[in-house]
Amino acid sequence: MNDPNIGRIVVDEHELQQRIRDLGKAIATDYDDHPPLLVGILKGAFMFMADLARAIDLPVEFDFMAVSSYGSATRTSGVVRIMKDLDLDLTDRHVLIVEDIVDSGLTLAYLSKNLRARGAASLEVCALLVKEGLQKVETELKYVGFRIPPDFVIGYGLDVDERYRNLPYIAEFTGAVEQKFT
Numbered sequence: 001m002n003d004p005n006i007g008r009i010v011v012d013e014h015e016l017q018q019r020i021r022d023l024g025k026a027i028a029t030d031y032d033d034h035p036p037l038l039v040g041i042l043k044g045a046f047m048f049m050a051d052l053a054r055a056i057d058l059p060v061e062f063d064f065m066a067v068s069s070y071g072s073a074t075r076t077s078g079v080v081r082i083m084k085d086l087d088l089d090l091t092d093r094h095v096l097i098v099e100d101i102v103d104s105g106l107t108l109a110y111l112s113k114n115l116r117a118r119g120a121a122s123l124e125v126c127a128l129l130v131k132e133g134l135q136k137v138e139t140e141l142k143y144v145g146f147r148i149p150p151d152f153v154i155g156y157g158l159d160v161d162e163r164y165r166n167l168p169y170i171a172e173f174t175g176a177v178e179q180k181f182t
């Protein structure tokens with residue numbers, strides 16, 4: 001895509017697909033006798049969820065949740081609103097949250113607490129990207145794709161005002177970030 005706001009490539013398409021295949025294998029091994037319910041966090045995780053699920057050779061099930069975090073342009077506040085809740089009951093399920101990116105960790109901390117209260121047998125997190133050194137709260141991440149520098153990134157599900165989600169790689173965004181996180 002010829003767009004001056006697409007900056008340096010942080011993770012290219014090949015690296016993404018290779019790492020996701022490895023994550024899928026690790027998850028398939030760990031959950032061999034208790035296939036997980038994958039809970040994708042919309043919208044950012046939709047592309048990762050689709051590729052990750054195809055890399056897990058187990059009868060997984062799917063559900064999705066949409067949340068919106070309020071804050072300034074580039075920082076979430078930890079105030080999270082559920083825009084779309086899960087369809088399925090989590091009681092006794094082995095839940096694996098599939099998240100696009102962890103920045104402050106506040107969104108994930110809220111989600112983990114919320115889902116944990118619903119009676120799941122286990123709850124783990126698989127995050128594609130984690131920004132180095134920015135977490136304000138400790139969240140246990142069982143599976144992490146890549147640890148990246150603390151720049152604002154786009155692509156592979158991540159947007160700026162709904163654009164760039166279809167880039168097959170992760171790139172730095174070099175334009176002005178004035179969106180609210182969605």
Ligand code: 5GP
Pocket residue numbers: 044069075076078100101102103104105106107108151152153154158159160181182
């Ligand atoms: P946190 O609560 O960890 O600070 O923020 C998590 C959410 O903020 C992510 O799920 C994502 O929607 C959004 N976010 C955080 N960093 C970025 C980024 O670099 N680019 C984009 N497009 N969204 C981000």
